[in-house]
Amino acid sequence: MGTLTKFRNGAMGGLAAALLATAAQAETVRWGAPRDIVSLDPYSYGDSYTINFLNHIYEGLVRYNRDLEIEPALAESWEIVSPTTWRFTLRKGVKFQDGSDFTAEDVLASLQRVSDETSPLKGNLPAYESAMVVDEHTIDIELNGAYPLLLNDLTNIHIFDKGWLVANNAEKPTDVSAGIEGYATFNTNGTGPFVLESRTPEAKTVLTVNEAWWDDAGHNLTRIEFQPISSAATRVAALLSGEVDFVDSAPVQDLPRLEQADNLTVLERTDLRTVMLGFNRRDELVAGGENPMNDLRVRQAMQMAVDMDLIRDKVMRGKSRNAGTLVAPSIPGYSEALDTPAVFDPEKARELLAEAGYADGFEFDFVCTNESYVNEEQFCQAIASMWSRIGLTPKLDIGPTAKQTPKRANGKSDVYTIGWATLPMLDTYSILVQMLHSKDGNSGVFNWGDWSYPELDQLTQSAAVELDRETRLQMETDALKIAKDEIIMMPLHQQPMAWAVSKGFSDFPQFPDNKPRMWYVTK
Amino acid sequence: MLAFIIKRLANAVFVMLSVTFLAFVIFSAVGDPVDQMLNEQATQQQRDDLRERLGLDKPFMMQFGTFVGRAAQGDFGISFRNQRDVLDMIAERFPATFELVLVATFISLIVGVPMGVITAIRRTAWYSEAMQFTSIIGISLPSFVVGIGLILVFSVWLGWFPAFGRGETVDLGWWTTGLLTPSGRMSIVLPALSLSLFQITLVMRLVRAEMLEVLRSDFIKFARARGIPARSIHFRHALRNCLMPVVTMTAMQIGGLIAFALVTETVFQWPGMGLLFIQAVTFVDVPIMAAYLCIVALIFVILNTIVDMTYAVIDPRLRGAEK
Numbered sequence: 076m077g078t079l080t081k082f083r084n085g086a087m088g089g090l091a092a093a094l095l096a097t098a099a100q101a102e103t104v105r106w107g108a109p110r111d112i113v114s115l116d117p118y119s120y121g122d123s124y125t126i127n128f129l130n131h132i133y134e135g136l137v138r139y140n141r142d143l144e145i146e147p148a149l150a151e152s153w154e155i156v157s158p159t160t161w162r163f164t165l166r167k168g169v170k171f172q173d174g175s176d177f178t179a180e181d182v183l184a185s186l187q188r189v190s191d192e193t194s195p196l197k198g199n200l201p202a203y204e205s206a207m208v209v210d211e212h213t214i215d216i217e218l219n220g221a222y223p224l225l226l227n228d229l230t231n232i233h234i235f236d237k238g239w240l241v242a243n244n245a246e247k248p249t250d251v252s253a254g255i256e257g258y259a260t261f262n263t264n265g266t267g268p269f270v271l272e273s274r275t276p277e278a279k280t281v282l283t284v285n286e287a288w289w290d291d292a293g294h295n296l297t298r299i300e301f302q303p304i305s306s307a308a309t310r311v312a313a314l315l316s317g318e319v320d321f322v323d324s325a326p327v328q329d330l331p332r333l334e335q336a337d338n339l340t341v342l343e344r345t346d347l348r349t350v351m352l353g354f355n356r357r358d359e360l361v362a363g364g365e366n367p368m369n370d371l372r373v374r375q376a377m378q379m380a381v382d383m384d385l386i387r388d389k390v391m392r393g394k395s396r397n398a399g400t401l402v403a404p405s406i407p408g409y410s411e412a413l414d415t416p417a418v419f420d421p422e423k424a425r426e427l428l429a430e431a432g433y434a435d436g437f438e439f440d441f442v443c444t445n446e447s448y449v450n451e452e453q454f455c456q457a458i459a460s461m462w463s464r465i466g467l468t469p470k471l472d473i474g475p476t477a478k479q480t481p482k483r484a485n486g487k488s489d490v491y492t493i494g495w496a497t498l499p500m501l502d503t504y505s506i507l508v509q510m511l512h513s514k515d516g517n518s519g520v521f522n523w524g525d526w527s528y529p530e531l532d533q534l535t536q537s538a539a540v541e542l543d544r545e546t547r548l549q550m551e552t553d554a555l556k557i558a559k560d561e562i563i564m565m566p567l568h569q570q571p572m573a574w575a576v577s578k579g580f581s582d583f584p585q586f587p588d589n590k591p592r593m594w595y596v597t598k
Numbered sequence: 599m600l601a602f603i604i605k606r607l608a609n610a611v612f613v614m615l616s617v618t619f620l621a622f623v624i625f626s627a628v629g630d631p632v633d634q635m636l637n638e639q640a641t642q643q644q645r646d647d648l649r650e651r652l653g654l655d656k657p658f659m660m661q662f663g664t665f666v667g668r669a670a671q672g673d674f675g676i677s678f679r680n681q682r683d684v685l686d687m688i689a690e691r692f693p694a695t696f697e698l699v700l701v702a703t704f705i706s707l708i709v710g711v712p713m714g715v716i717t718a719i720r721r722t723a724w725y726s727e728a729m730q731f732t733s734i735i736g737i738s739l740p741s742f743v744v745g746i747g748l749i750l751v752f753s754v755w756l757g758w759f760p761a762f763g764r765g766e767t768v769d770l771g772w773w774t775t776g777l778l779t780p781s782g783r784m785s786i787v788l789p790a791l792s793l794s795l796f797q798i799t800l801v802m803r804l805v806r807a808e809m810l811e812v813l814r815s816d817f818i819k820f821a822r823a824r825g826i827p828a829r830s831i832h833f834r835h836a837l838r839n840c841l842m843p844v845v846t847m848t849a850m851q852i853g854g855l856i857a858f859a860l861v862t863e864t865v866f867q868w869p870g871m872g873l874l875f876i877q878a879v880t881f882v883d884v885p886i887m888a889a890y891l892c893i894v895a896l897i898f899v900i901l902n903t904i905v906d907m908t909y910a911v912i913d914p915r916l917r918g919a920e921k
Contacts, residue, residue, distance in 0.1 A: 114679075114681055120679055255676070256682055256683055275767075276680070276869070277691075277874065305864060305876075308749070308865075310762075312761045316753045475880070477882045478627070484630075514642075516641075516642075
């Protein structure tokens with residue numbers, strides 16, 4: 076549109092109108108992202124940011140709609156043939172971007188690729204056993220047990236073209252330990268709404284519209300220019316100077332500034348991610364000595380001592396939502412009855428500590444990162460000082476995620492921060508099996524405090540195989556109630572997320588999972 | 599002379615080995631890549647398997663030995679995160695960093711040398727004092743503050759230059775350059791300026807000190823006595839005698855700038871080696887970190903070795919001293 080200002084002469088009006096018409100057809104979104112995607116291969120790295128970006132090129136059998144409900148995508152319909160067998164009827168007439176037809180063979184090849192021994196995304200499809208092509212547009216997926224969340228998992232399994240994989244020797248995922256690069260790291264061929272035009276890592280990745288997309292395009296974009304700008308200040312500057320027109324990670328402290336800008340709209344809401352604290356539940360503290368946190372009264376005291384309203388108002392600038400339970404309201408399994416944040420009562424906290432025999436407090440390690448969650452460093456400092464007011468002695472240890480995670484995962488922390496969004500599954504089951512369940516085989520990977528509640532484990536295992544949705548969700552809610560009563564984890568808040576877009580867009584839906592989906596955007 | 603060269607080369611190899619060893623010690627402290635390579639849903643078994651396949655469960659010295667053996671053959675492996683050949687990734691980004699460093703060096707000479715001369719010949723003038731004072735600011739401001747300041751003024755307020763990126767580039771096959779396109783040239787101004795600020799100060803102070811020295815020497819007095827115009831004395835006779843150390847220092851500093859460009863690249867999203875390294879650190883991408891450190895160390899070692907050898911060629915006394 077900037078070029079139009081050159082045409083001051085009235086006689087040029089016709090030409091200007093013609094230019095306007097073409098401008099209306101060529102709608103570009105220039106996306107200033109907080110980071111680059113890691114690869115063009117959706118099965119390369121357990122990274123939901125990359126997977127979501129590649130969802131513009133590749134699609135799964137099912138997808139989330141505007142309300143984050145699952146709807147058909149490459150599969151038209153499905154039925155549960157037996158508890159362990161699901162039959163998918165595939166959409167006909169879909170073509171890959173290189174022109175080949177989409178068939179059941181492609182689904183089979185993709186499922187085999189993602190569940191390969193060396194695939195980093197194997198965990199995204201935990202129930203997969205095998206698949207069988209019934210006919211060209213029907214496929215049966217065999218599971219290793221009854222599993223209600225297959226559709227949730229499939230939203231993130233992008234479908235490749237088998238012929239393309241075979242021709243380029245990319246049927247297996249790239250194995251970093253073998254030290255050999257894969258074709259799919261540099262090339263794409265999906266069925267999705269956009270086609271890759273070019274990519275320069277760390278600089279620019281350009282997508283153009285896929286005119287042959289099977290779906291009725293709900294967007295009018297013709298071009299996406301994805302440009303990572305890792306420095307937050309630079310990202311904001313680029314937005315203010317009009318070099319980008321969408322930023323999916325606007326820093327909280329710059330929001331007032333962005334709101335004042337004439338050409339920008341700030342979209343704000345709270346994230347699906349619930350930030351919480353975990354407790355060491357081994358017999359001894361990291362520094363040695365008996366572990367007081369095994370006493371429920373101590374955990375209650377620690378919870379009551381923290382004034383979450385103050386943290387919301389002062390640290391989070393009023394943008395966070397205090398949580399009473401471990402999942403956000405839109406996650407299936409959430410219960411409003413449980414979502415009552417703990418009452419701030421330092422007096423009671425001191426009494427409880429005294430009752431438990433720790434009137435003089437005790438010393439423990441408090442491990443936080445400085446960049447995992449919004450204003451994490453500040454809220455950790457605030458919590459540590461609130462605890463010292465009831466006589467405890469937290470030793471705050473703040474560092475980068477890569478450095479802190481081994482400490483937390485190996486039991487070298489007494490209290491730690493962790494956030495859980497239940498992604499990519501979007502169901503309470505995710506936090507139950509990965510974090511709250513006892514550390515046992517494949518369960519409880521994030522049970523960093525090493526606790527065990529057999530009743531909760533039982534509920535989790537039952538929910539894992541319960542195909543009736545209502546019954547399953549009730550089990551999950553019951554498990555969350557145990558977690559709340561026992562304060563297994565101490566929920567803090569859902570953190571704020573903010574996007575900023577230039578005023579030129581007429582529709583730009585913001586999703587609580589913080590994933591931009593450009594196929595819903597109109598300019 | 600041959601013995602001297604061999605000695606120098608042996609030195610270089612020793613330095614490289616030490617750097618690699620130190621780098622390896624640091625890696626074991628930055629964290630565990632496996633936790634970040636797999637997503638939230640991965641099971642413990644999958645995590646352990648991956649760790650084993652990457653050889654991360656092996657003892658430290660064994661991992662180090664394997665790495666040195668491969669690196670000596672030019673094989674740095676592939677990136678954990680991007681699944682790409684590490685040397686390719688670095689080669690892809692080297693031109694961006696190198697162009698930035700060259701332009702910054704150029705700016706520092708163009709601006710720094712005249713400033714040094716002026717502050718030397720007009721020592722008491724108010725503008726000399728002002729320049730001296732400003733140079734202190736230039737040397738003491740952290741470069742990310744300078745970068746953000748430049749962006750605020752020239753991109754957000756004035757809108758003259760882009761705030762980030764490298765603009766359009768031209769691919770010459772073995773080199774990508776942004777200097778041949780208008781948007782590329784506009785893009786390099788702010789990052790190069792930000793990177794050169796420190797260097798300008800350095801050049802200016804060095805030239806000033808050298809000039810003051812030379813201006814006191816006898817041949818300048820004789821030149822004055824002969825009635826040669828002041829301008830000619832300052833810029834033709836005195837300045838020439840000052841430039842040798844400036845050239846040496848500039849050449850040596852190129853290595854430093856390449857390493858130092860890391861901050862500037864992060865602020866301006868300049869797609870160079872430094873940005874690659876910063877991201878590798880965040881995600882514990884060990885192959886990239888190792889390769890980057892080795893290559894930067896190699897650049898330093900090569901520059902230093904060349905300078906040493908050139909000095910030895912020019913100055914026979916150095917050769918004698920070594921024996």
